[in-house]
Amino acid sequence: MGGWEGRYPALREVTPASAETVSTSRDIERYAALFASRTKVMKSSAMRDLMAVTARPEVISLAGGLPDTSTFPPDTFAAVAQRIARESCAKALQYGPTEGFERTKECIREVMAAEDMDPDSDDIIVTTGGQQAIDLITKTLVDPGDPVICEGPTYPGAVPVFCSYEADTHQVEMDAEGMRVDALERLLDRLEADGRRPKFIYSVPSFQNPAGVTLSVERRRRLVEIARRREVLVIEDNPYGLLRYEGETLPPLYQLDGGDYVIYLGTFSKILSPGIRLGWCVAPPPVMEKIVLGKQAADLCTSTLTQYFVSEYFAEGRWREYIDSLVGIYRSRRDAMLDALERYFPPQAEWTQPTGGLFVWATLPTYIETADLLAKALRDNVAFVPGSAAYADGRGSSSMRLNFSGSNEDEIREGIKRIGKVVWEQVALYETITAEHPLPQREPDTAEMEQAADVLPLHRRRERRE
């Protein structure tokens, strides 16, 4: 069954009827024979599903990855819109080139220059959000059954893309320094021994969604060296690089590689607005040629209107100031979340200490299923993303992604308090049951050890943050 009711059956009873999109059995019979076989492996996006469930105003949602768009100055919006109306109305309402306008690409080059990258304008394509860039790159490179590699956990929005193109997705464990590059090498050796070559390694190196961890400089260098030596493409997805709350800027993989083996994805969603739906991809010319063909088939061109919005906004020269203001706001919210976790979560839980981005990843004892926990939390009007959404194979079931950008500090404290309450209840229940029926003492078996590898080995203590 697709949709949220298939993924999280426990949510059915806490969901208002209006949010349901259940097909009647007659509808299913009528259309089932027509569906392409790939629809069998298509997955719904966990965040999209949850947006329907969390739309009720009384719900504190720590589920979405929503930037706080209420921080964007309405006066700036009005001034930019008026300039477009006055000076470029007809052009802004017209179709544009598939690759995007040169003026938009200049803005993209400015954003990338802020992280010391200098791509050629011809290597850039403007896309309908970073999400479309992930889709186009997968459409361009992946045949059914092809191996692709990503982090475990990975960006939950990438999972449905890899599933749609029927990729054979392999996820490499992470620790507090991001993807375990030694584990990656072992996986690459195993695939090579089977005569298989991954089409790409997808990574979110900075302030990863969902884990909130950042790939260390040493591992960045090693990953690029591996990609070059083994001639494997790396897709670097970097929506959060400029949202750093402390510490030194780290070199993006694209900068370390120079753009031969690293394809770069960026977006304006988290540094300006997701509503404008503008992202981009930087790729070498032969790959770009195919991506352009894929985009022509998908949507002809990215919205011209919002491309005009971005170039007029950048012409004002204050886009860095707005990011600085976001950094201040999100840093305080991150701190509020980490403090609340210390206060309200039981000692059996652990979580990451993000130095940027929008997310904390928390892991509970393995006997707690976070999909079930979500149903209980929703009864208390609070939501998070269950960890299984970040895996293609159903792992991560005792973890959760918590967002701190979309709610204010009071809401974050209250939300974590409510989640903490249901977690404590589960822990107490388990302890009561196991005290009544003590489990035999024994060494964990291999399957249990492997399941433990789901869980990032993390430290809950504040002083562990860099």
Ligand SMILES: Cc1ncc(COP(=O)(O)O)c(C=O)c1O
């Ligand atoms: C890692 C990552 N990639 C891509 C996206 C897609 O963003 P958009 O399509 O809004 O640019 C997101 C959004 O949360 C993300 O976290």
